[in-house]
Amino acid sequence: MEFHKGQYGYDLTQLQEHYSTIELVAGSSRLVVVPEFQGRVMTSTTSGEAGYSFGWINHDLLGSSELSEQFNPFGGEERFWIGPEGGQFSFYFEPGKPMTMGNWRVPAAIDSMPWDVIEANQETATFRKSFDLTNYSGNEFAMEITRRVSIIDPIELEEFLPIQLDESVRVVAYESLNQLKNTGATEWNKETGMPSIWMLSMYQPSPEVTLVVPYKKDGEGTVVTDDYFGKVPEDRIAVDDVAVYLKADGKHRSKIGISPQRALPVLGSYDAQNQCLTILLCSLDSTSADYVNSSWEEVQAEPFKGDAINAYNDGPLADGSQLGPFYELESSSSAAALKAGEVKMHFQRTFHFEGDEAALNPIAEKLLGVSIQTIKSKL
Numbered sequence: 321m322e323f324h325k326g327q328y329g330y331d332l333t334q335l336q337e338h339y340s341t342i343e344l345v346a347g348s349s350r351l352v353v354v355p356e357f358q359g360r361v362m363t364s365t366t367s368g369e370a371g372y373s374f375g376w377i378n379h380d381l382l383g384s385s386e387l388s389e390q391f392n393p394f395g396g397e398e399r400f401w402i403g404p405e406g407g408q409f410s411f412y413f414e415p416g417k418p419m420t421m422g423n424w425r426v427p428a429a430i431d432s433m434p435w436d437v438i439e440a441n442q443e444t445a446t447f448r449k450s451f452d453l454t455n456y457s458g459n460e461f462a463m464e465i466t467r468r469v470s471i472i473d474p475i476e477l478e479e480f481l482p483i484q485l486d487e488s489v490r491v492v493a494y495e496s497l498n499q500l501k502n503t504g505a506t507e508w509n510k511e512t513g514m515p516s517i518w519m520l521s522m523y524q525p526s527p528e529v530t531l532v533v534p535y536k537k538d539g540e541g542t543v544v545t546d547d548y549f550g551k552v553p554e555d556r557i558a559v560d561d562v563a564v565y566l567k568a569d570g571k572h573r574s575k576i577g578i579s580p581q582r583a584l585p586v587l588g589s590y591d592a593q594n595q596c597l598t599i600l601l602c603s604l605d606s607t608s609a610d611y612v613n614s615s616w617e618e619v620q621a622e623p624f625k626g627d628a629i630n631a632y633n634d635g636p637l638a639d640g641s642q643l644g645p646f647y648e649l650e651s652s653s654s655a656a657a658l659k660a661g662e663v664k665m666h667f668q669r670t671f672h673f674e675g676d677e678a679a680l681n682p683i684a685e686k687l688l689g690v691s692i693q694t695i696k697s698k699l
Contacts, residue, residue: 321369326524329369331377335362338383342437342445344471349492351471356434359447359467360399366490366674372594374492374672376522376646391426393643398670400467400498401430401518402453403652404612407620409513410456419616421637427453435467444470450503456618459512462504468497472669480669483686489675498666502658510624514655516612517666521600522646525570528592529647530695531631532688534563539582539607545627548575548615556633558698562689565698566631570645573635577627580654581607587629587649588688590680590695597680599671599687602651604628609654624655 323329332352335341339356348371351364363375375397382394405412406419417423429451439446450464472480472493485491498517508514523529535543544564546552552574556567566576568589585604590597605611605628613626629651634644653666673680681692688695 323369325379326373327369328363328365328367328371328373331363331373331375332369334377334379334382342440344445344469344494345442346471346473348490349471349474351492351494353445353469354396355437355447357394357396358400358430358433358435358449359445359469360396361469361494361496362396364397364492364494364670364672366492366672372596372674374523374596374598376524376644387432390424392432395522395646397523398496398519398521398668400465401520402427403516403518403614404623404626405614406616407613407623408457408618409612409623411453411515413456415454415456415458419618429453435465438466444468453515455513457513460504461508461515462502463515464501464503466499466501470495481671481687483683485673485683486675486679489673489679489683491671491673493669493671495667495669500653500656500658500664502656502660502662505660507659508656510610513623514610514612514657516655517653517664519602519651519666519668521649521670523589523598523648525568525634525645525647526591526593527569529568529589530592530699531566531568531587531589531633531647531649532563532690532695533566533576533578533587533629533631534584534689535578535582536584537561539579541579541581543578543582545577545579548577549573552576556699560698565695566633567699568633568647570634570647572633573637575630575632578629579625580605580609580611580628583628586687587631587651588684589647589649590684590692592696595674595676595680597673597684597692598649599673599683600649600651601669601671603653603665603667605654610657611652612655626652628652628654
């Protein structure tokens, strides 16, 4: 059977042609993870090989023998990174270099370096890698990452979510448990800098995708940070008493963030064109916890006053080039204040639902606090 771009079977075949792949299967729900890409989930589907493929994959880069020293945007709908991105404790800029796009570098350990497979079967795959990173202040960090990805059987969904699905709704769901260990001899603290676990999920955009990020109405401080790459234009963002909404058409580079004082452990998106509702649940530490600041400043006044939740819409850079198009849902752990041998954990659960709007609406109302119609009307 021949598959076309946008179908899971097409993406799976392309990945299998160039890399070792591990497929996790629960009925018609499937996902594929790739050890060469740090055990990231590349894509998933509710409906077998002919089904819609949720993850954004950069097919032009697959199989390339010439890797970039800056960043290799292979894509994938859930990848592991280390925060912070900017500031005096950044892992993405060499010490002393201005924080410009030309100097930005993603460490190979979380970009192009294969991770070891510890365990793999039809339901679960576990990966591990040890490596050293140096931050912008010149401090070295020895760390070991262990990452376990497991598919969630749709018949067990009610054990994970307080919902009952209409029989017509198709779903694929999975969780990842991510562990960061300090394998060095020195403590990580506010003087040296403290890394965080940073999860980024890249999905297919469409003209009718809206990101939905619920927040605590009674939380302290600003509701949303909306000026990561310049202020988000008014016609691309909306805020009401329940959530922040961001247009995710892959045509304008914009990012938002929610502080730990305002964040809730849930965010999502709705694609009205393809009738797909995506829900992401994550672990969230206390409002008093330190979160790393990823703003691109060489010296930040408050390097541990960062956001817990982020969402991103890709778009053209100043020179007209573009990585995607894609959009991202992101979550972060709090800063890892670890002594030698200690570990930090962070988990995510991802749920993709496909069906008609009447069947998807109760899910959106229960998990995001807003109706499908409200989401569609905002932008």
